[in-house]
Amino acid sequence: MVKLDIPNLDDVFVCLQCGYCKSYCPTGSVMGWESFAPRGKVYWLKKITTYGLWDKLFRRKFEPDDEWMKTLFTCTLCGRCEAVCHTDIEFHEFWEETRRHLVEQGLKPPGGSIDMFNSIFNEKFRNPFQEPVEKRDEWYKDDYDLPKEADVVYFIGCMTSYHEYKLLLNVLKVFSKAGLNFTTMACDERCCGAINLMTGQFARFDELAHHNVGEFRKRKASKIVTGCPGCYRGIKRYAEYVDRFDFEILHTTEILADLIHKDKLELKKDFKEKNKPLVYHDPCELGRISEFEGHAIYEEPRFILESVPNLGQVQEFPSSKRHSVCCGGGGGLKAVDYDVSAKITLTKIDDAIDIGASSIASACPNCLGQITVGTKMKKEEIAEKTGEKFKMNVFDVFDVVAKAI
Numbered sequence: 001m002v003k004l005d006i007p008n009l010d011d012v013f014v015c016l017q018c019g020y021c022k023s024y025c026p027t028g029s030v031m032g033w034e035s036f037a038p039r040g041k042v043y044w045l046k047k048i049t050t051y052g053l054w055d056k057l058f059r060r061k062f063e064p065d066d067e068w069m070k071t072l073f074t075c076t077l078c079g080r081c082e083a084v085c086h087t088d089i090e091f092h093e094f095w096e097e098t099r100r101h102l103v104e105q106g107l108k109p110p111g112g113s114i115d116m117f118n119s120i121f122n123e124k125f126r127n128p129f130q131e132p133v134e135k136r137d138e139w140y141k142d143d144y145d146l147p148k149e150a151d152v153v154y155f156i157g158c159m160t161s162y163h164e165y166k167l168l169l170n171v172l173k174v175f176s177k178a179g180l181n182f183t184t185m186a187c188d189e190r191c192c193g194a195i196n197l198m199t200g201q202f203a204r205f206d207e208l209a210h211h212n213v214g215e216f217r218k219r220k221a222s223k224i225v226t227g228c229p230g231c232y233r234g235i236k237r238y239a240e241y242v243d244r245f246d247f248e249i250l251h252t253t254e255i256l257a258d259l260i261h262k263d264k265l266e267l268k269k270d271f272k273e274k275n276k277p278l279v280y281h282d283p284c285e286l287g288r289i290s291e292f293e294g295h296a297i298y299e300e301p302r303f304i305l306e307s308v309p310n311l312g313q314v315q316e317f318p319s320s321k322r323h324s325v326c327c328g329g330g331g332g333l334k335a336v337d338y339d340v341s342a343k344i345t346l347t348k349i350d351d352a353i354d355i356g357a358s359s360i361a362s363a364c365p366n367c368l369g370q371i372t373v374g375t376k377m378k379k380e381e382i383a384e385k386t387g388e389k390f391k392m393n394v395f396d397v398f399d400v401v402a403k404a405i
């Protein structure tokens with residue numbers, strides 16, 4: 001019997017096993033098995049650390065293996081369980097810390113997690129996607145002559161740099177139009193390391209913190225702004241790893257809402273889907289998890305969207321803000337079990353269809369990519385079943401604003 005040490009397990013000994021969290025958990029709901037829901041995960045975690053006399057007598061053996069790690073990691077780290085837990089277990093920290101302890105004691109993080117880690121620390125890539133370093137600024141370097149130093153550094157993030165470049169160009173367009181004095185770190189930007197924290201691979205996170213903080217300082221920045229909620233939380237964690245961390249960390253929607261409030265950006269063109277309902281999806285890390293950490297961003301994206309002429313009132317999903325359901329792309333789940341992550345996305349799209357929305361907007365490049373792929377799958381599913389055409393627009397808040405200026 002492998003005896004694992006999970007120091008933070010005390011946090012969940014208060015679990016009543018009431019099961020109230022089960023139907024709230026997106027992976028538990030999609031899989032239908034208790035082991036994939038928080039209560040089941042907590043049960044098995046207790047089992048591997050409290051192997052006792054009765055287990056011996058009944059010859060009950062439980063060996064944590066790769067399969068069990070996959071089950072544990074089949075979780076989007078969305079924190080929805082924490083929002084409903086009867087005993088207020090702080091799951092958003094608990095899951096990350098538990099993954100960390102298990103990985104540090106030699107268990108293997110599942111799926112492509114190790115490949116992502118190695119890619120981040122490979123000097124040719126410095127990102128989790130094995131994309132060349134020199135491609136990081138290729139979409140904008142010829143069109144934007146950004147200053148060497150600025151008070152605001154826009155930390156772009158790997159997902160936006162390599163996969164959601166249209167969003168990147170829209171952020172640059174909007175900030176430039178508003179006259180914001182900002183710069184980027186171009187190819188000196190390294191992965192923020194959030195994926196390391198999510199997948200239990202905390203080793204060498206300090207290197208990323210020191211590198212990126214050094215680059216912030218070179219540019220004499222006091223504010224770091226990012227459009228990626230994963231980077232937003234990851235960069236905040238740098239404070240635990242560097243001697244001095246005196247930067248204000250902001251999400252791009254906070255800066256944009258402020259620019260609109262101060263009349264520094266005129267939104268004059270009508271929303272192209274004029275008077276058709278648009279629903280806003282709260283990214284877990286930007287909304288609920290940031291709320292747990294003391295700074296929820298719920299209102300800014302809604303305010304920005306409603307400032308666009310003829311967009312109307314932003315619609316809400318049946319569960320939103322604190323109770324928003326994850327898009328399916330969080331917690332590194334795509335790398336662990338792509339099918340589960342896609343099923344969660346499809347339930348989200350079904351919710352949007354049920355409320356009659358014709359567009360889904362969000363404020364996270366990961367949600368954007370995930371929901372976009374999900375709508376394509378839904379289109380094929382509907383075409384196959386009914387032969388009907390299905391259309392759902394998917395936007396980031398900045399995509400909508402860029403078209404309105």
Ligand code: SF4
Pocket residue numbers: 024025026027028036037038074075076077078079080081082091095
């Ligand atoms: S964090 Fe989300 S996916 Fe993970 S157990 Fe909790 S509710 Fe389920």
Ligand code: SF4
Pocket residue numbers: 014015016017018019020021022038039042084085086087088089
């Ligand atoms: S809601 Fe909280 S107390 Fe109840 S089973 Fe889930 S984790 Fe345990």
